[in-house]
Amino acid sequence: xxxxxxxYLRVSxxxxxxxxxxxxxxxxxxxxxxxxxxxxxxxxxxxxxxGTKDAFDRDGLTDLMVAIKSNGVxxxxxxxxxxxxxxxxxSEILLAEFRKLSVKVVAADSDTDLTVEDxxxxxxxxxxxxxxxxxxxxxxxxxxxRAARSRIRKTEGRCEGRKPYGFNDxxxxxxxxxxxxxxxxxxxAKIAESLNEEKITTRSGEETKWHPTTVQRILARAN
Numbered sequence: 001x002x003x004x005x006x007x008y009l010r011v012s013x014x015x016x017x018x019x020x021x022x023x024x025x026x027x028x029x030x031x032x033x034x035x036x037x038x039x040x041x042x043x044x045x046x047x048x049x050x051g052t053k054d055a056f057d058r059d060g061l062t063d064l065m066v067a068i069k070s071n072g073v074x075x076x077x078x079x080x081x082x083x084x085x086x087x088x089x090x091s092e093i094l095l096a097e098f099r100k101l102s103v104k105v106v107a108a109d110s111d112t113d114l115t116v117e118d119x120x121x122x123x124x125x126x127x128x129x130x131x132x133x134x135x136x137x138x139x140x141x142x143x144x145x146r147a148a149r150s151r152i153r154k155t156e157g158r159c160e161g162r163k164p165y166g167f168n169d170x171x172x173x174x175x176x177x178x179x180x181x182x183x184x185x186x187x188x189a190k191i192a193e194s195l196n197e198e199k200i201t202t203r204s205g206e207e208t209k210w211h212p213t214t215v216q217r218i219l220a221r222a223n
Contacts, residue, residue, distance in 0.1 A: 001201075002039040005075035008064055009045040010083045025079035032077060032108035041073060041168070061094075062148040068103055080109040088122065165203060165218055174200055178218055188212045188219070 007029045011021035022045065033040050044067075046060035061084075064076070076098070078084055084105065085091040095115055098105050105114045166175045177200070181191045195210040202208045 002037050003075060004041050004073050005033065005038050005077050006064055006067065006073055007033075007040050007043045007077045008061065008083065009043065009079070010049060010058075010060070011047060012049060025083065028079045028108045029077045032106075032111070038075070038077070040077065042067065059148075065097070066148050068098075068101055074101075074103050076103060076105045078105065078107050078114075081107045081112070081114055084114070165214075166221075171203070175218060178215060182219060188215050191215050 007026070009022055009025045009029075026043070029040070032038070044060045044064040046058045049058050049060070067073070068076075081091070085094055091114075095105065099115050099117075103115065106112065107114055166172050174195075178191055178195070181194060182188075186194065189212045192210040192212045192215045195215075200210070202210060202214070
């Protein structure tokens with residue numbers, strides 16, 4: 001089963017929005033994902049936003065953080081390290097936050113895990129400074145994430161918790177199959193048995209079998 005990842009793209013100048021910045025970054029990330037058998041489930045991007053701004057002054061990166069906190073995805077792909085941040089302090093703040101969430105951030109151009117801590121003296125000093133202001137940092141993050149969730153709810157509806165089954169195209173196909181079997185007169189138990197016999201995977205993967213209760217729950221949501 002493929003690992004799942006989010007991608008993050010950023011261009012700093014307004015004039016770059018229609019240029020080759022986004023296509024170039026996307027091609028680099030997609031090539032890396034294909035080579036390493038990774039499925040990119042969602043793309044986040046910031047248009048004309050400086051890399052010297054922290055995450056919570058960027059809508060795209062803030063939305064990415066909200067998605068990470070409410071989704072099982074724990075891998076982020078960038079074209080290169082400076083797409084996350086050009087400023088060292090901001091980069092360390094962001095990477096520290098991702099580490100807390102057990103999220104790996106990888107630069108596709110160099111196959112570098114940016115969340116692996118190194119022992120560069122300047123970065124060590126940064127981490128020590130961040131530790132000293134961690135409570136302030138936490139309160140600011142909570143406040144800004146709350147605002148981001150409110151904005152996402154207004155535009156997209158749901159943003160927290162696990163998405164219901166049927167969120168992506170492959171799951172929608174399975175739901176269609178379940179309804180077709182139900183319409184054909186099959187019992188819920190028989191539908192679950194049939195899905196298992198056809199080796200249709202659940203969201204949890206091949207090791208988890210379909211259960212009648214799961215099928216019932218999916219059918220109930222349509223009523």
